[in-house]
Amino acid sequence: MKLTLKIWRQKNRNDKGAFVPYVMNDVDPEMSVLECLDVLNETLILRGEVPVAFEHDCREGICGSCGFVINGVAHGPERGTTACQLTMRHFKDGDELTLEPWRAKAFPLIKDLVVDRRALDHIIEAGGYISVSTGQAPDGNDILVGKEIADESMDAAACIGCGACVAACPNASAALFTGAKITHLGTLPQGEPERERRALSMVAQMNAEAFGNCTSIGECTAACPKEIPLEVIANMNRDYVCASFRRRDDLPTPVPPAVHRA
C-alpha cells in the first residue's frame, strides 16, 4: 500500500512544531502503526534526517508507553486498541494519516510524539494504593472476595496509564484514569479502610495538576484502549463527595504538579 503520514515534528518545548508529510510506498497491511514508523525512521536515518521520536516498549498493548492521536482519534480508529496493536490493514491504499502527540496542558511536550505524563504517577503517589507494608498480610483466603466483585475490580484495574483519556477529553480531564484506580481499589474489601482518604487525596492531586474538569462528555471511554467504563467516574465522585462531607478537616496537601517540576 501507499500511504502518506503527516507527522507532528517538534524538536522540543520551545520549538514551534509543524506537520511534515512523509510518503510511504511499501506499507504491508500486517504491519502495526509503530512498525510503519520504524520503517520510516530507518529511511530517515539513512537520508541523514532526524528520526521521529515516539514512545513504545511492550508493543502488546499493555505497558501504556505508546500513544498518539491518529486522524483525530487517540490511539486511532479501532476500538479497544492501542497504537502498537493497530495494524495497517485498517487503512487503505492512498490514505493520509495524521499523527500528533497527546495535547494537554498537564502533559508537556518533550519531542515530536512524546509527552511528559508524570502527572499520572503523581495521582497514584497521592494515594492510589492500599497501605500494607511487606510482611503484614493475612492468608490470601482470609479475605473472601466474591467473583463478581473481583471481576468488577479487575475491569477497572485493567487501565494501562496511557493517557489517551486525557488526550481525547475536550477538557483534558484525568477523571477516567483516576476513577479507574479509585474503583479498582475501592471495590475490594482490602481497599475499604482507606476508601475515603484515597478519594480525597487522589482527587486533590488531580485538581492540582493541570488537568481540566470532567463535564461527562464521555470521549475518554470511547478512546480508552482498555474500554474502562464511565461508571468509574461516578464511583470517584460518590467516594469524593462522601469523603469531603465526613472529613472536612482532613483535606490532604497535594505534591507539586508535574508542569512545575524540573
Next chain:
Amino acid sequence: MTLDAKIPSGPIQEAWAKACFDMKLVNPSNKRKHSLIVVGSGLAGASAAASLGELGYNVKCFCFQDSPRRAHSIAAQGGINAAKNYPNDGESVFRLFYDTVKGGDFRAREGNVYRLAQNSGKIIDQCVAQGVPFAREYGGSLTNRSFGGAQVSRTFYARGQTGQQLLLGAYQALERQVHAGSVTMIPRTEMQDLIVVDGQARGIVARNLLTGELTVHIADAVILATGGYGNVYYLSTNAKGSNATAIWRAYKRGALFANPCFTQIHPTCIPVSGDYQSKLTLMSESLRNDGRIWVPKKKGDSRPPNEIPEDERDYYLERRYPSFGNLVPRDVASRNAKALCDEGYGVGKSGLGVYLDFSESIARLGEKTIRERYGNLFDMYQRITDENPYKVPMRIYPAIHYTMGGLWVDYQLQSTIPGLFVLGEANFSDHGANRLGASALMQGLSDGYFIIPYTVGNYLATNKFPKVEDSNPAVQEAISSVRTKLDKLLSIKGNRTVDSFHRELGKIVWDYCGMARTADGLTSAIGKIRALREEYWKNVNVPGSGDDLNASLEKAGRVADFFELAELMCIDALDRNESCGGHFREEYQTADGEAQRDDEHYSYVAAWGYAGADAAPVLNKEPLEFHYVHPSQRSYK
C-alpha cells in the same frame, strides 16, 4: 576462583530461617543513614525498592521508561505459582521445589529453589492484601489453573494480565514510599556503568535520557533488577527496551556471568509475518490447558485446518507424552514443534507454525467459559492475525522468551562484587536450564519482597562505607569510559542503522545458539559475531547528538553490549558438551530425541569472568549438589 554459594548447612527446610537468624541487623534508627540504589522497577526492583523504603532505608530507584509502571513485567500474562494447595490436589512446598529442580533439568541450586517455594505462599498473601484482583471462585476464595511441567493446579492469575496486576501492586507500594519520602524515583534514566571503589560496589553512572546528562549516584549498596537479555535475538517476546547493559557493565567490572547460554524458547507465540517485524507476541502458556496442539499427518498439507479430518491430524504431544500431553515443559514443547516444522509438517504461509486448537474445549465447555478464561488473549490474537481463534485454530511457533542465565549470585543474592546484589530475571536465578511457567513472577517477587530486605541489611551491618567523592578516580574513570563510548557511537556516522545490525546479530544467535546448537555452528557463529561487531564499530549510523531524547543512541549502546554478550553465550554453549533444558546440543540426545545430560562432567554452574577486551573469558565452576531431588533423565511420558 572458588565459588561459594554460602548455603547454610543442615536440613534444607531450615536453611533460610537459619540464615535469617545468623544475619546481622541494622538498628531501625540507623536505616535512614544508609543509601541504596535499585536499578529497575519491574517486579523485582519495585518490590525491593518499596520494601526497603518501608524499612526506612534511603532508596533511589531507576528505570529507563517514563514511569516505573511500564517495566517489562507488566506484560506477563499467564500467572504466578505458589505452593498453597488450596485445590487440595497434592501440592506442597516440597512438590513445587521438586518440580522446579526437575523442570530446570537439574542445573539449579537446591537451596535457592527450596527457599523460593517456601516464600511462594507469602507472595500471594502480600499481593492479595495490596488489592491485586486475582481470579476468584463464586464463594470468594482464590482460584487456580494448571501450567506446563506440573500435575497440580498451583497457578494464581488475574485474567490474562497477571504480570500487569502484580506489577501495579508493587508499583503502588513503590509510589506509597515515594510519597513517604523514603524512595526517590528516577525514571527516564539509564544506568551506564557500575562504580566499584576498593572492591565494593558503591554507585552507578546514569544517563538522563531526555537531556543526555551523565550523573553519578553514590550509595552503600547497588541492587540490579534490570530484567533479562532475550533481546540479544532481536525478535523476542521481550519489550523493545529490555536490555543487558546494566548487568553487562557489572560483568565488565568484575561480577561473574552465569550460564549465559541458558535461554528459554517459549512454545506458543504468534509466528513471524514479515521482515519489518519488530517483536514477537506471546500467547500465554495457560492456553495449553484447553488448547490441543497438532499438525497435519501429511507433509505440506495445505488444506484449511477445519477441512482436515480428525484422523489426519497428529496431536503429537499427546501421542509422545501421554501423561503430560499438551502440558509438557516449554523446552520439550518447543523442540517438538521445531522438529516437526523442520521435517515439513508445519502450517501457515511460512511453514513455521503448528495449530493450537480450541474446538474441542469450546464444544465441551462452551464459548462463554473459554472467553472468560482467555478472552483478552483471543482478542489480541485476532487483532494481530485477523483470524478468529474461536472458529479457526491459532497458529503458533516458538520464540525466545526468557533468559535463565544472568549474573552469578550467592544465597544472599550477592554477586561476586561485594555490595552488588542482583534480583529477578537479571540474576542466574533459580530455574536451572529451563524455567517452568509462572515461576518468574514468583522469583522476582520472592527476591524483592522477602529476600533482599534481609540480606542487604546483613551486608550493611557488617561493612564500612567510607565517603566516596565525585573526584574519586574510580568515579572519574567510570564517567569517562561511558562518555568515550557514547561519543564514539555518535561519531561513526556510517552507512547502516543500529536496527539493521541488531537484526543480523539476532539472526546469527537464533540460528546457531537458539533451539538447537552444534559445536560447528557455535564456532562459526562466534566468528560471524566478531566480524559483524567489527563492522558495527566502523559503519553504524547513529543520528543526532547526545544531548536530547535520542532513541537511536539508546539502542546503539544496548546493541554494542548485546554483541559482546552474544559471543559469551556461544562460548558457554560450546563449552557445555551436553544437552540440558533449553540448551539442546544436537550431538547429545537420547535415541528418541530428548536432551541427554552429562551429570558426571557438567553438573555445575558455569560462571564466566571478564578478563579484558581481547582476552578469553575465564570459566569458574560452582559444582551442583543434589541431596533432595535425585537427578534422573527427565521424563514427561
